[in-house]
Amino acid sequence: MHKRNDVIRIVVADDHRIFRDGLCKLLAMEPDFRVEGETGDGDRAIQLAQELHPDILLLDLAMRPDGLEVLRSLSHQPAGGTRAILLTAAIENPQIVEALRLGARGVVLKEAATAVLFKCIRSVVAGEYWIGNEAVADLVKLVREITAPAPKRNCPKNGLTPRELQVISTIVAGYSNKEIASKFSISEDTVKHHLTNIFDKLGVSSRLELATYAITQRLVDNS
Numbered sequence: 001m002h003k004r005n006d007v008i009r010i011v012v013a014d015d016h017r018i019f020r021d022g023l024c025k026l027l028a029m030e031p032d033f034r035v036e037g038e039t040g041d042g043d044r045a046i047q048l049a050q051e052l053h054p055d056i057l058l059l060d061l062a063m064r065p066d067g068l069e070v071l072r073s074l075s076h077q078p079a080g081g082t083r084a085i086l087l088t089a090a091i092e093n094p095q096i097v098e099a100l101r102l103g104a105r106g107v108v109l110k111e112a113a114t115a116v117l118f119k120c121i122r123s124v125v126a127g128e129y130w131i132g133n134e135a136v137a138d139l140v141k142l143v144r145e146i147t148a149p150a151p152k153r154n155c156p157k158n159g160l161t162p163r164e165l166q167v168i169s170t171i172v173a174g175y176s177n178k179e180i181a182s183k184f185s186i187s188e189d190t191v192k193h194h195l196t197n198i199f200d201k202l203g204v205s206s207r208l209e210l211a212t213y214a215i216t217q218r219l220v221d222n223s
Contacts (some may be wrong), residue, residue, distance in 0.1 A: 004099075011054040013044075036052045045063075057085070061089075068095065068099060106129060167191065167194045
């Protein structure tokens with residue numbers, strides 16, 4: 001198990017050289033991070049993961065072979081303790097689902113603040129999952145439920161109000177309750193009230209089940 005004061009060993013795989021160089025320099029400034037290797041090629045990323053067994057593999061979705069193909073290849077190899085975090089400029093919900101199925105432990109947009117990525121890395125090393133801007137402790141449950149029948153499938157919207165659909169879209173995007181309150185200029189108590197109503201209407205019991213249901217039933221449009 002990774003100890004608090006241990007150095008986190010990282011491999012960076014991204015085919016945009018300027019981005020990769022800048023990211024490596026930023027990572028090197030953190031005392032608990034150490035970049036063990038870098039590459040702009042998906043096949044080489046697989047080799048580095050197998051040879052170096054880093055704690056974290058930062059993996060670009062859009063490289064060649066793409067990040068999902070790299071994850072698919074690594075899913076057939078001994079784990080070696082490496083946890084993959086997908087970096088992307090944009091991602092569709094089906095790709096998030098597929099990445100999680102293939103073993104990704106985090107998904108972070110490249111437009112996110114550096115502090116978000118650093119927090120993601122530390123959270124994933126600590127055993128959590130990370131989607132968007134938020135750590136998720138029980139994402140394994142979500143992954144297991146992805147292929148399960150969604151609740152109340154015959155009537156997916158179940159009387160949801162326009163505001164409730166907006167709240168659902170932010171949950172899928174990884175917003176915290178505080179961020180949702182800020183986005184819609186409402187109180188956190190109001191957000192909790194909306195979530196309680198949404199859970200009751202859709203027959204789900206957590207925000208993760210809600211995100212899965214919203215993705216599979218196309219309740220939100222992220223196009």
